[in-house]
Amino acid sequence: MWSAIIFLVFAFVAVVAAINLVVQTHPISSALSLIGVMGSLAVLYLLLGAEFIAAAQLVVYAGAIMVLFVFVIMLLNAGAENAKPIGSRAKYFGLPLLIAFLGIMSFVVQAVIPGGNNVVFGEYHAGPRDVGKALFTDYLLPFEVVSVLILIAIIGAIVLARKEID
Amino acid sequence: MNGVPLSWYLILSTVLFALGIAGFLYRRNIITMFMSIELMLNAVNLTFVAFSYKLRQVDGHIFTFFVMVVAAAEAAVGLAIILTVFKNRQTLEIDEVSSMKY
Amino acid sequence: MNFLIVSLIKAGVVAFVLMTTLAYLQWIERKVIAHIQLRVGPYRVGPHGLLQPLADVIKLITKEGFIPSHVNLFFYMLAPFLAVTLSLISISVIPFGPEIEVAGVKTWLQLTDLNIGVLFVLGISSVGVYGVALAGWASNNKYSLLGGLRSSAQMISYELPLALTVAAPLLMLNTLSFREIVNGQAGYLGGWLARWTIFQLPFPQIFLGFPLFLICSFAETNRVPFDLPEAENELVAGFHTEYSSMKFASFFMAEYANMVTVTCVATLLFLGGWTPPFPAPYSNVIPIVLFAIGGLAALYAGINPARPKDRFTLPVAGLVFLGLAAAFAASHLVPALETVLMALFWFCGKVLALLFLFIWIRGTLPRFRYDQLMRFAWTFMFPMAMLNLLVTSIMVALFPKP
């Protein structure tokens, strides 16, 4: 009962925020609404019993990545997009495409996922311990690889941005 | 009714993904497009977590974790690139950077 | 239902106490700094300036909320709201004491216990930057913008060492829930040395972890020497230049709330929460003695006062202290009550000590330059935190708990 309500509320918030992301012309507004999406997704993760992922969502996404976005937006002091009429190609090709995507996807989901397995809060939860175990036993190699990737990204970012700063 | 069907989560993520695509297609600001990509990633993460709930396996979480890390790296590099682009062309309009050299 | 009522009560109590604490924390700060600077500080309003916070609050509320033109109104309004909310949320997972039983209802001195409490606090604090950043951006002002930029950059930079240092005690205690963290630090090494993480084997955090955590928390709360977002001598007042009245006040509340949160977390993670520094029968005497001494001192000062007003205020204060001492002594007869009082005493004592440290440093240290700040973060704090985590994990791996 409760979990259903919470899901609906935060799903609603997420969708509204996402729509806001798309329709807002100003990057900061989009960024804020994206943060909203992430926050509500974090709650949904908690509902799904993914405590660690929820926390990571908050720390990594909302706390670090989006801060970076906001920082850059502020740094460039990017103004709002000057409203241009949507191109005919986008209108007559993109829009139907999206609708089709949405419809078919949901149809497929409905078709593939058998009903009757409800998501109930607390039935299953994987805390940091479980995630850590899996991460450092089965997924050790990917973990290391990803860490190397991060290092590369740091260096790349520094190299790219240095020109910008000084 | 106890809880909600799993498919709701999936459809939610579908909707978010579609919105991400829409943002990518209809926004002209590089940063906003970038954020739309992040939105899509989030949508995918949701499916991962939902399925790992259904299958009672932690692997979905691991995948989500990796997606986050990669997204972080991507954000760092991507934003650096955006900074450089802005420095070179004083604009964030994607349509105006369509040419490789100028 | 029972659970609901209890939670509501607890929430109310905590909210009230917290608010007053915040208000008076500012008063204390002004006093302490004043004395550091050989001034008297707030003195007029009420006895010994005790009503100053009240006056401030009234002033701030009644003041005109001036909104400059060309601000992005939505974000301009949203920013302080965000700031104060996010800073207050994280109190909800902080336990102040052990489980108690009041009128047959067993409950913890804590709003709620997440088994990822620490991560929760980290997450909230990492989101907390938006308040400042938005405020700086929204108020359409170069100085504010700079303040916002600085704060966001600074927050991101200091979150890494913070998280890393937090990870070390978690490794030692092997949990993320604050309750278990405190339980893990209960007991005494060789009967006398408290098993707080700063003393606890295999790797006492007092060498690296605790100092690093404190420094990071200074940065996280934008306190001196890291208060660049509001560096009044470069950027008029930083991110809250354009804010007035309650909005301004909420930024201050946010700052002090953050301070409280951070100190609480430090206490819980490193100083063993409400566990006394040495075994119970002896430690129970401490508060009595302390309050008694304080009271007597106040009385003695009241007998031959420096200023005319003190002829009244000091004896009152002394009597209050003595009363407290008496209360503690009396609570010795009621074990249930005693546990609560002791826990609260030790917890608040530690927190207040840390808060005093904050104020003290603010009173004494100069401010960093911005590049110094960043270099410090990346070239000193980060490697040190790494080192700490590394050593701790190695030690933990080498000497596993029985």
Place this chain on the structure above:
Amino acid sequence: MLLWLIPILPFCGFLINGLLGRRMPKALVNVFAVGTVALSFAWVLKTVMQLGPIEKAYVEHYYTWIQSGALNIGLDFAVDRLSAVMLLIVTGVGLLIHIYATGYMAHEGGYYRFFAYMNLFMFFMLILVLAGNYLVLFVGWEGVGLCSYLLIGFYFLEKFATDAGNKAFIVNRIGDFGFSLALFFIVRQFGSLDFGTVFAKAQGMPTEASAGLITGICLLLLVGATGKSAQIPLFVWLPDAMAGPTPVSALIHAATMVTAGVYMTARSAPLYLHAPLAMEAVAIIGIATAFLAATIGLAQNDIKKVFAYSTVSQLGYMFVGVGTGAFGAGIFHLMTHAFFKALLFLGAGSVIHALSGEQDLRNMGGLRTKIPITFWTLLCASLAIAGVPFTSGFFSKDEILVSAYHYQPWIYWVGVVTAGMTAFYVFRAMFLAFFGKYRGHAHPHESPLSMTGPLMILALLSLGGGFINVPHWLEPMFPAAAEASGESWPMYVASFAGLFGIFMAWLFYVAQPKLADQFAGAMGILYKAVYNKYFVDEIYDATVVEPLVQGSRTVLWRGMDAGVIDGLVNAIGARSRGVGGILRRLQAGNVRGYAAWVVFGCVLLLIVIGLGTGGAK
């Protein structure tokens, strides 16, 4: 036993000298070049000592090189009595020649390059000898070919040197073509290239009276051998190969590489024994080459050319030996020949060195007193090659001739005549060079010890080498080798022919120097033919080279390459450009356009999936 150490040591020398030599002082280059070969020689000695009487081949398998289906070719080395002898010859003589070269090349440019090539040659030659199967042998085979090419063209600034190198390489290609065909046939027939298995299987087969598959294989092998060992019809490259430095001529084109063909034939003895026809072909080609080369040698004036042709004819002898079934004798002659022919070349080199580059016999003479050591050592060599009794050549050559006599008398008689001519032209060279009075203008001087030392050692070997009873040592390997029986007059005849040749030479060039020219005049046309090497090169040019060049120029280049292939390529390019012109429209550089296309693809996929799973619910 670490057989791999033997070839690897010179290879290290090659690497060090080849990569770092440019910056190293000559002394250091010497240390590496000679030192590695010496070490390898020492290791060979140790190995042979340890192996003692090698009853059956000692094989070391390193790793499986090629494995496909039943075919399984490993990189493995093997040592049996035959390869033991070869190893000793190659490393020993090689060592001496390296030492000699340090003196001979002292004033040459590209010092380090020279020794790097020499070491590389040693490496490949040792692989060739140590090979445990035909493929590894082929590797060494090609490798020595490469080194010979590099070393012939060592003075790559002169055109004739490079031309000679190319000639050697190309001619060898023809031989290798035959060889590789033979390998394919062997694989097809025996399903393996490993010596042991192949020969074991061959034992089981009946001897082929008429031409059969084994005969074909043997003939193809023979083609390869003729290429490498300069037999008719492919002998033309060897005389030109003298363009290389003299130590090269001594090492590669006298002592070791050119004998590879003989070695290979002897190695394949079990096959040949099953193909009498092939053996007969070997013998005939051998004797023909011996005779032809000898006649040419009579009239050459370049001292190195003389020895080159004598090499060809001596190789012919060896082929006669193996062809007539006296494999042991063939290898024996190979060894002795290695001694005295290396000595001859080194001596010639010493002479050239003494005359600072003069090679024409007509500008020499009377050097006997000026460079005595060279003279005496060369004299030993000449006696040996002339087959004067109790010198090394005597034993080996006569064993060959005897077995030839038992095989087919006419081969024997031709051989005797050839022996006489051999003696004649060798001593002609000797007399022209060392007797009479000096006709040149240079100032002869004796060579340094580093050159004369090897000369003396080789002199001793070529005198006494005959007492090493190689054939006896090799008997268990070649059970069918026909040994000389009772009557011993053929020997005397042969050695008498040798002595007679020497006498004639003395008569022509010392006693009555006029006689030679009159004789040549009397011979007239024949002399001219001989003098011009029977115009073989010219014939080959006319019949083979020209048509090839023309054909490839017109048909292959203009027609095939420019016409068909380029046309195809251009056509493909044009088509793809056209297609690209159409596809280009998708790539407008507009990111959102790309994204739209991606989404489009996703939707298509989804439709497919949806149709697939439509009924699932």
